[in-house]
Amino acid sequence: MTRSAPVPEAPLIRVEGLFKSYATPAGPFPVLKDVNLTIESGEYVAVMGHSGSGKSTFMNILGCLDRPTAGQYALDGQRVAQLAKDQLAHLRGRTIGFVFQGFNLLPRMNLEDNVALPLVYCGIGKEERRRRSREILEKVGLGSYAKSLPNRISGGQQQRVAIARALVNRPRLILADEPTGNLDSHTGEEIMALFGQLNAAGITIVLVTHEPDIAAHARRQVRFLDGRILSDQIIRPRLC
Amino acid sequence: MLKAMLEEAWQAMGANRLRTFLTMLGMVIGVGAVVLMISVGQGARYAVNQTISTMGSNLFILGSGPSVSGGVKGSTLFTLKMADAEAIEELDHVEVVAPYHHPAPAQVQFGANNWKSSVVPTVPGYLDCRVWNTVAGRPFSDSDVRSATTVALLGWTVAQKLFGDMDPVDKIIRIQGVAFTVLGVLAPKGQSLDGRDQDDTLVIPLTTYQRKLFGESFRGSVQLMMVKAASSEAMPGVEKSIAALLRQRHRLREGVADDFSIRNLTAVAESAAETTRIMSLLLGAIASISLLVGGIGIMNIMLVSVTERTREIGIRLAIGAREQDILLQFLLEAIIISVAGCCIGVVLGIGGALLTNALTGTAIIISGSSLLVSFLVAAGVGVFFGYYPARKAARLDPIESLRYQ
Ligand SMILES: Nc1ncnc2c1ncn2[C@@H]1O[C@H](COP(=O)(O)OP(=O)(O)OP(=O)(O)O)[C@@H](O)[C@H]1O
Ligand SMILES: [Mg+2]
Numbered sequence: 001m002t003r004s005a006p007v008p009e010a011p012l013i014r015v016e017g018l019f020k021s022y023a024t025p026a027g028p029f030p031v032l033k034d035v036n037l038t039i040e041s042g043e044y045v046a047v048m049g050h051s052g053s054g055k056s057t058f059m060n061i062l063g064c065l066d067r068p069t070a071g072q073y074a075l076d077g078q079r080v081a082q083l084a085k086d087q088l089a090h091l092r093g094r095t096i097g098f099v100f101q102g103f104n105l106l107p108r109m110n111l112e113d114n115v116a117l118p119l120v121y122c123g124i125g126k127e128e129r130r131r132r133s134r135e136i137l138e139k140v141g142l143g144s145y146a147k148s149l150p151n152r153i154s155g156g157q158q159q160r161v162a163i164a165r166a167l168v169n170r171p172r173l174i175l176a177d178e179p180t181g182n183l184d185s186h187t188g189e190e191i192m193a194l195f196g197q198l199n200a201a202g203i204t205i206v207l208v209t210h211e212p213d214i215a216a217h218a219r220r221q222v223r224f225l226d227g228r229i230l231s232d233q234i235i236r237p238r239l240c
Numbered sequence: 241m242l243k244a245m246l247e248e249a250w251q252a253m254g255a256n257r258l259r260t261f262l263t264m265l266g267m268v269i270g271v272g273a274v275v276l277m278i279s280v281g282q283g284a285r286y287a288v289n290q291t292i293s294t295m296g297s298n299l300f301i302l303g304s305g306p307s308v309s310g311g312v313k314g315s316t317l318f319t320l321k322m323a324d325a326e327a328i329e330e331l332d333h334v335e336v337v338a339p340y341h342h343p344a345p346a347q348v349q350f351g352a353n354n355w356k357s358s359v360v361p362t363v364p365g366y367l368d369c370r371v372w373n374t375v376a377g378r379p380f381s382d383s384d385v386r387s388a389t390t391v392a393l394l395g396w397t398v399a400q401k402l403f404g405d406m407d408p409v410d411k412i413i414r415i416q417g418v419a420f421t422v423l424g425v426l427a428p429k430g431q432s433l434d435g436r437d438q439d440d441t442l443v444i445p446l447t448t449y450q451r452k453l454f455g456e457s458f459r460g461s462v463q464l465m466m467v468k469a470a471s472s473e474a475m476p477g478v479e480k481s482i483a484a485l486l487r488q489r490h491r492l493r494e495g496v497a498d499d500f501s502i503r504n505l506t507a508v509a510e511s512a513a514e515t516t517r518i519m520s521l522l523l524g525a526i527a528s529i530s531l532l533v534g535g536i537g538i539m540n541i542m543l544v545s546v547t548e549r550t551r552e553i554g555i556r557l558a559i560g561a562r563e564q565d566i567l568l569q570f571l572l573e574a575i576i577i578s579v580a581g582c583c584i585g586v587v588l589g590i591g592g593a594l595l596t597n598a599l600t601g602t603a604i605i606i607s608g609s610s611l612l613v614s615f616l617v618a619a620g621v622g623v624f625f626g627y628y629p630a631r632k633a634a635r636l637d638p639i640e641s642l643r644y645q
Contacts (some may be wrong), residue, residue, distance in 0.1 A: 063558070065557075065638045086562045089561060092557070092560045092638075093559060093560015093561075098558050098559070104642070106552055108252070117556070117559060118560050121559070121561045122241065126243070126298070166559075174242075
């Protein structure tokens, strides 16, 4: 599957001179220090680095959940810093699918409704929502659990539901912050197989991981050290 | 979208039923109290206005003795004379002067029917003062008073008790054993300001009372007089000239206290109306406070709920919810709670008002407009107190709320 790229072709993600510091009682605490990165549409990137190196901070900025202190971030050619809150919400809802380490499903809603939630905020009708969330749940192998509550299924299954929720609005970009961090290695492999399929279908994937086995699934590995990019290497050519 | 949000709000409320119920209870009690108080207050005002409109206008009551309330009733020494009445009638702006006596308790009989009522001895002018017409038969005349005929007018209640469906006119009844001919039946008047049944009475000529029922001991003197002034503007002047005239006629020297009293009935009625007005305002104000407390209860719970659901809000923001979506979600919950509370409260308030009416006989008025107003005010209170927590939820930072806990 290929996507018609906008002309002139802009990379899906372009980050230039990105800084982020947190305000702490002891003064500003720099976490990202001059990060530069370009990710093309269709790539599959693993972000690595030891704890505290700023990976999650970086992902949150990519996901438009957080704003950088300085520097440029352009998503699909659009400068995110210039967008209003509602436009950011629009991007989070339609262009980006976020997958968290802790799944972050809503505990009171059944799986079908959890998956359909992003569609509610796009104003899509009930029947269409049900149809699409069923379809995606089938795809991640949980069709028969549609009416169950999240606490009735295993962690691996919950993460698949979370991925289904990230996918339901057909995003171009999946951002996953340690998606296998709470899972055993076997279940982790299942999740990675799912990501592999998605990337093969043309969806750009950026995921954070500590485990080399998991990172080996990606086509490109970016390594953070102390808020800077230490290395950036392509380990397999991308599909398209 | 709205439908989906309503469903979600419903779910969220169902997740903590006891809390939802208790929050709603504050609203229910508030609205119930307002509806009940307004019904009772309006009922009281209606009753008072009704009484005032049947009382007759621009009236004074003159009493023998210095004070109307203290000890005059039992006294046989009446300082007002029939001749005083004639003199007062000559004054400017005086339309009618009607001497009468306090209603005297009397046993009334017709055939086998007995009824304990009271008799008002007076002259035809009394009925004019009080705008009291006959619905059957005719009133007695000045000549009945002059010749002290044994005729009586029945109040509505007395007519009902003694005659039921029968026509009382021209029937013979006995008052304290003395035979009287029923001349007519008076139109029903309802309750007086002090809550007595004004229709439980008989009206007979003053002279008949003095001669036939009580001997002739106080012929020529009279306990009370009702005076009707030409207009309400004339009342202060009339009051002064009556006082001056009576002092002169009774030969009261400078410095000697009045041996009569003048009471302005219109003023009494006005103060009664004012009292009920203030009372119903007060009731409404107290009820409104409970409504306010209910609203604060909603705000309190919504604030707790927003804090509890911070993470949920973060998740929603992360998957594309806009500020206004979050705002709407929490506002809807507050609105549902307050509107549902309002509905139940209105029903309970009406029930309470009907119960009050059934148990105490107090007049109540349940008007659609007052229900609508209290409903709208209460719903407004819900929205007002729900807005702040909802806005707080909507303004949460996505990443901060995802990190919460
Ligand atoms: N809200 C915050 N306020 C202050 N400092 C923060 C905040 N969030 C993160 N930090 C600091 O920023 C640094 C980077 O955090 P971040 O979560 O990005 O690291 P990470 O690379 O994802 O680590 P891990 O692998 O453990 O998830 C850490 O030192 C952390 O203490
Ligand atoms: Mg992290």
